[in-house]
C-alpha cells in the first residue's frame with residue numbers, strides 16, 4: 001500500500017469567540033489510507049465538521065501536526081492550501097453548494113478552472129464525471145431544475161473531477177429523503193471500490209455499520225471503541 | 231484560463247443584478263460624461279481662440295504703450311503718426327506697419343443705427359491683419375493722407391444698417407459726422423464673446439479729427455520673417471522709448487498672446503475637469519459600496535470556490551474585474567453621452583466644443599482606474615474570506 005493520504009497527529013482546534021475560547025477539537029489522531037472508507041458519527045456539536053474542515057485543508061489546526069498528501073499544512077500559505085485542496089481533496093456538503101445560475105456541467109468543471117485546465121477539456125471531463133454519477137442526461141440543467149438527489153450527485157461529480165485522493169462528505173444525505181440518500185451512499189461506496197478514499201459524516205447507523213472503519217466523536221475527541229481498530 | 235473564468239463570472243454577476251448594475255454605473259456614466267463634455271468645451275473654446283489669433287496672420291508684432299503684465303491697467307497712449315513713420319523706418323517697409331485708434335461710436339444710416347467699434351487705420355490694415363473684403367474697396371493711401379470721410383463696414387454693422395441692400399456709396403454718420411461707405415468686410419464671427427463684425431474702418435486721420443486728438447492707440451507690425459521678430463521687437467521698442475522717454479512700450483508676438491490665452495484657458499479646462507472628476511469620484515464610491523454588498527451576498531459562493539481550489543488572488547481578481555467592468559462599461563456609456571452633449575452644445579449654443587481623442591482616452595482610463603481603486607477593498611475582503619466561515623453562511 002502507498003503512503004497515507006492524510007495523517008493527523010494529536011490535532012486540536014480552538015475557536016476564539018468574543019474573547020472566549022471554544023475548544024471544538026481536542027487532540028485527535030487519525031490516518032486516512034488511500035483506499036479507506038471511514039464513517040464519522042457523533043452528536044451534534046461533537047466536532048465532526050471541524051475535523052472534516054481540518055482534514056480537507058479548509059482550516060488549520062491550533063495544535064498538533066496535520067499532513068495532507070504528505071505535506072505539513074503548518075508551513076503552507078492560503079494559496080498553497082488552495083492548491084493542495086484542489087489537487088488532493090474533494091468536498092461534498094450537506095447543502096450541495098452548487099452555483100445557482102450555472103449548469104451541472106459547468107458546476108462540475110469548476111475545480112478544473114482553478115487547476116488551469118482548458119475549457120474544452122474541462123467540459124469533456126465534467127461530462128464524463130456526470131455520466132459516472134448517472135447524470136449524463138442532465139448536463140445543461142441548472143440546480144433549480146434538478147431534484148435534491150441529482151444536485152448532490154452533481155456535487156459528488158464536482159468533487160471527483162480533479163481525481164482527488166480523498167473525498168470528504170459532511171452529512172451528504174442530511175438534506176435528502178432516505179431512498180435518495182441511500183442511492184447517494186451507494187454511489188459513494190462504489191466510488192470507494194474504484195479506489196477513492198471516502199470520509200463520511202453520517203447519522204445513519206446502517207451506513208456507519210457498512211463502513212470499513214467507524215469513528216465516534218464526543219466533545220471534540222474520538223471515543224475509543226472496544227473491538228474496533230480506531 | 232482562470233482569468234477567462236473571472237471575466238465570465240464578473241459579466242454573469244452584473245447580468246444577474248441588471249438594475250443594480252445600471253444604477254451603480256450611472257454615477258460613473260455621469261462623471262465621465264461631465265469630464266468629456268466639459269473638457270470638450272474647454273478645448274473647443276481654446277481652439278477657436280487660437281484659430282482666431284492665428285487668423286490675424288503670422289509673424290505679427292503688436293506694440294502698445296505700457297507694460298503688458300497681468301493686473302496692470304492699460305496706459306494712455308502718447309504715440310502719434312510720427313511714431314508710425316519712425317517705426318516704419320526701423321522696419322524698412324511702410325506697408326508692414328499698421329496703426330490704430332479705436333473708439334466705440336454710434337453709426338447711423340437713415341433711421342437705423344448700430345453701435346460699432348470705429349477703427350481709425352492706415353490703408354495697409356487688410357495686409358497686416360488678414361482681412362478680406364466682401365464688397366467695394368478698402369481705404370486708399372490718399373484717403374488716409376487727406377482724411378477723407380469714407381468707411382468700410384464690418385459684416386454685422388452692414389447688415390444692421392442696410393439689411394439686404396447694397397451699402398456701397400451710401401451715406402452714414404459716425405458720432406454725428408457724415409461718412410460714405412466704400413466697402414464691406416467678410417463675416418468673421420465671434421471671438422471671446424466679442425462680435426468682430428461690428429466694426430467700421432475709417433482713415434486714421436479722419437478718426438483723429440472726429441475724436442479731436444492726434445494720438446494713436448497702438449501699432450502692429452508684420453515682420454518679414456519669424457527669425458527677425460525678436461530683434462525687430464527690441465529695435466521698435468527702443469525707437470519708441472527714445473521718442474517718449476517717460477513711457478514704457480510693450481511689443482508682443484502672436485505666440486505670446488497665444489501663450490497667455492492658452493494658460494488661462496488651460497486653467498479653465500483644468501477646473502472644469504476637476505469638477506467633473508469629483509462626480510466621477512462619487513460614482514466610484516457608489517461602485518465600492520455595491521461591490522461590498524456583492525461580496526456579502528456571494529459569501530457562500532466564495533467559500534465554495536475556495537474549497538475547490540480558488541486562491542485568494544483568484545477570488546480577488548474576480549471581484550476586481552467586476553468593479554472594473556462596472557466602471558468601464560459606465561465609462562463607455564459616459565463617453566457616448568459626453569460626446570453627444572459636446573456636439574449638441576457646439577451645434578446649438580454659441581459655445582464651441584471639440585471632443586479630443588485624449589479626453590476620451592483619459593476618461594476611459596480614469597474610469598478603469600476608478601474601478602480598480604474602488605474595487606480593491608471589496609476584492610481584498612472577498613479574497614481573504616475564511617472558507618470555513620464563508621461556507622457556513624446561510
Ligand SMILES: Nc1ncnc2c1ncn2[C@@H]1O[C@H](COP(=O)(O)OP(=O)(O)O)[C@@H](O)[C@H]1O
Nearest residue numbers: 015017022024043044045046047048049050051
Ligand atoms: N466558527 C466557529 N466559531 C466558534 N465556535 C464554533 C465555530 N464552528 C464550530 N464551533 C463550535 O465547535 C463545536 C463543534 O462544532 P462542529 O464541528 O460544527 O460540530 P458537528 O459538526 O459535530 O455538529 C461546537 O460547539 C460549535 O459550536
Ligand SMILES: [Mg+2]
Nearest residue numbers: 048049050170
Ligand atoms: Mg456538522
